[in-house]
Amino acid sequence: MLQPFLNLKTTVIRLNPSAQTHARIIDGKALSAQVLDEVREDVRALAAQQIYPALAVLLIGQDPASEVYVRNKLLRAKDVGIHSLEHRLPDNVSQQQVLQLIQRLNADPGVNGILVQLPLPAHINEQAVIQAIAPIKDVDGFHRENVGGLVQGDEVLTPCTPSGCMRLLHETLGDLSGLHAVVVGRSNIVGKPMATLLLQANCSVSVVHSRSVDAAALCRLADIVVAAVGRPQMIDARWLKPGAVVIDVGINRIDTSSGPRLVGDVDFESASRVASAITPVPGGVGPMTIAYLLKNTLIASELQRAERPISYPAVG
Numbered sequence: 001m002l003q004p005f006l007n008l009k010t011t012v013i014r015l016n017p018s019a020q021t022h023a024r025i026i027d028g029k030a031l032s033a034q035v036l037d038e039v040r041e042d043v044r045a046l047a048a049q050q051i052y053p054a055l056a057v058l059l060i061g062q063d064p065a066s067e068v069y070v071r072n073k074l075l076r077a078k079d080v081g082i083h084s085l086e087h088r089l090p091d092n093v094s095q096q097q098v099l100q101l102i103q104r105l106n107a108d109p110g111v112n113g114i115l116v117q118l119p120l121p122a123h124i125n126e127q128a129v130i131q132a133i134a135p136i137k138d139v140d141g142f143h144r145e146n147v148g149g150l151v152q153g154d155e156v157l158t159p160c161t162p163s164g165c166m167r168l169l170h171e172t173l174g175d176l177s178g179l180h181a182v183v184v185g186r187s188n189i190v191g192k193p194m195a196t197l198l199l200q201a202n203c204s205v206s207v208v209h210s211r212s213v214d215a216a217a218l219c220r221l222a223d224i225v226v227a228a229v230g231r232p233q234m235i236d237a238r239w240l241k242p243g244a245v246v247i248d249v250g251i252n253r254i255d256t257s258s259g260p261r262l263v264g265d266v267d268f269e270s271a272s273r274v275a276s277a278i279t280p281v282p283g284g285v286g287p288m289t290i291a292y293l294l295k296n297t298l299i300a301s302e303l304q305r306a307e308r309p310i311s312y313p314a315v316g
Contacts, residue, residue, distance in 0.1 A: 022272055022273060023246070023271070023272040023273070023274075023275040023276055023277055023278040024276065024277040024278075025277075025278065025279075025280055026168055026171075026172055026245075026247075026277050026278060026279045026280075026284060027283070027284075028164075028168065028279055028280075028283055028284040028285055028286065028287045028288050029283050029287050031167065031168060031171055031287075031288065032164075032287035032288050032290070032291040035164075035167065035288070035291035035292065035295060036076065036079065036080050036291050036294065038295070039080045039082075039291070039294045039295055039298060040079075040080040040081060042298050043080055043081040043082060043298070044081065046298075046301070047081070051301065051305075052083055053082050053083070053112045053113070053297050053298055053300075053301040054082065054083040054084070054085060054110055054111050054112055054113070054297075055077055055082055055083070055084050055085070055111075055112065055113040055114075055115065055139065055293075055294075055297045056084075056085040056087065056105050056111045056113065056114050056115070057070055057073060057074065057084060057085070057086050057087065057115045057117065058087045058089065058098070058101065058102075058114070058115065058116045058117065059086070059087070059088050059089070059117045060089045060090075060091070060093060060098065060116075060117070060120055060121060060124065061089075061090070061091040061120075061121050062091065063119070066117045066118075066119075069117060070086070070117050072290060073115070073290055073293060074086060076290050076291070076294060077294060077297075080294055082294055082297055082298075085111065087101060089101075091121050093124075095123070095124045095125060095128065095129070098116075098124060098129055099128070099129065099132050102114065102116075102129065102132045102133055103132070105137070106132075106133065106134040106137060111137065112137065112297055112300045112301040112304060113137055113139035113293075113296065113297040113300045113301075114133045114134070114137045114138065114139065115139055115140055115293065116129055116130070116133070116140075130142045130143060131143060131144060135156070135157070136157070136300060136303050136304055136307065137300055137304070138157055138300075139157060139160075139293055139296040139297050139300055140157075140159060140160065140293075140296075141156070141157045141158045141159040141160065141163075141193070141296065142159065142188070142189070146158070147188070147192075147193070150193060150196055150197075151196055153200065155303075157296050157299060157300060157303075158193065158197070158296070159189060159190070159193045160288075160289045160290075160292040160293045160296060161189065161190050161194075161228075161249060161285060161288075161289045161292075162190060162193045162194040162197050163197070163288075163292040163295075163296075164285060164288025164289050164291065164292045165194060165197075165226060165247050165249065165285060165288070166197050166198075166201065167288060167292070168247060168279065168284075168285070168288060169201075169224060169245065169247065170201075172245055172277050173224075173245060176198070176201040176202065176203050176224070177201070177202035177203070178202065178203075178204070179203050179204070179223040179224055180203065180204045180205075180206070180221055180222050180223050180224070181195075181198045181203040181204070181205050181206070181222060181223065181224040181225075181226065182205075182206045182207075182208055182218060182219050182221070182222035182224070182225050182226070183195045183198070183205065183206070183207045183208070183226045183228065184208045184209075184215070184219065184225065184226065184227045184228060184229050184234075184235065184265070185207075185208075185209065185227070185228035185229040185230070185249075185265075186207050186209045187228065190228040190249055191207060191209075191228050192207075194226055194228065195207050198224070198226075203224065206218055206221075206222070215239075216238055216239045219235065219239040219240065219241075220238075220239060220240065220241050221241065222240075222241060222244055223241070223243075223244060223245065224244065224245050224246075224247070225239070225240065225244055225245070225246050225247070226247045226249065227246070227247070227248050227249060227250055227264065227265035227266050228249035228250065228265065229250065229265050230250055230252070230265065231250070231252070231265055232250070232252035232254050232263050232264075232265065233252075233254075233263055233264070233265070233266065233267040233268075234265050234266075234267075235265055235266045235267065235271065236266075236267040236270040236271060237267075237270040237271055237273055237274040239271075240271055240274045240275055241274075242274055243275070243276045244274070244275050244276065245275065245276060245277045245278070246266055246271055246275045246277070246278040246279065247279050247284075247285065248264035248265055248266040248268070248278065248279050248280075248281050248284060248285065249264075249265065249285050250263075250264040250265030250266070250281065251264065251281055251282065251286065252264070252265070262281060262282050263281055264279075264280075264281030264284075266278070266281075268280065268281070
């Protein structure tokens with residue numbers, strides 16, 4: 001059973017938009033710390049049974065942003081007691097070498113989760129690498145079997161960012177049934193799985209994208225807006241219904257008179273005067289993504305113990 005490993009501790013906060021002039025900040029750092037505490041507790045329970053979950057992380061090349069992301073993931077894994085195996089490969093590694101390493105990790109019973117840090121060098125086919133990971137070890141939730149299983153409502157590994165967004169929403173609103181959610185962006189990594197999870201939570205869901213007619217008008221109908229489009233500060237107060245809850249997945253670097261800074265896809269200052277609750281950037285969705293990567297590692301460990309033998313993709 002997976003339930004002990006999910007261990008959700010939800011505090012429902014009902015919002016009264018008319019009683020506030022500025023949106024409540026949804027603190028992703030604080031909630032991610034709670035999720036990490038849950039993971040730490042479950043890791044200790046597994047250790048008592050002599051079960052030690054392990055996560056393998058592949059970093060190809062020397063992309064500075066990827067270096068930071070991997071370092072943070074490894075630090076959080078160590079903090080909660082998950083064993084991590086870091087595999088650093090040079091820029092000129094061949095695709096076949098990467099696939100062979102993944103095949104070895106697939107076959108290693110001591111490895112429960114496999115994460116390949118994206119983006120990859122141009123000469124490596126990203127989809128070929130993702131699809132080579134055993135679905136039951138795919139802690140990013142990007143393999144087509146996990147994507148299809150999510151749509152069908154199966155018990156699969158789910159992409160970390162949408163999972164973290166759902167936790168933020170449940171903590172803020174409690175039951176989401178009947179609410180209208182608009183997802184801005186239709187990427188495979190965030191937009192599409194986010195829409196699916198919102199449907200599973202009994203929301204009415206619209207997906208807004210580059211071909212949508214009057215996207216702002218569609219957003220103004222929403223009780224929940226999830227922005228995941230990759231355009232800095234695109235969504236402002238004019239896009240929002242008073243009292244909407246805003247989850248800003250975007251993270252963009254912009255230049256200002258005081259130097260570069262990070263902003264989301266939402267114009268925070270404008271939107272926070274209309275929304276009832278909003279995630280900041282940074283400090284909102286980002287910490288939740290790492291927390292749910294580690295939660296996925298635990299879920300993968302449980303799935304593997306319940307479903308032996310594991311079927312591993314062949315390397316072509």
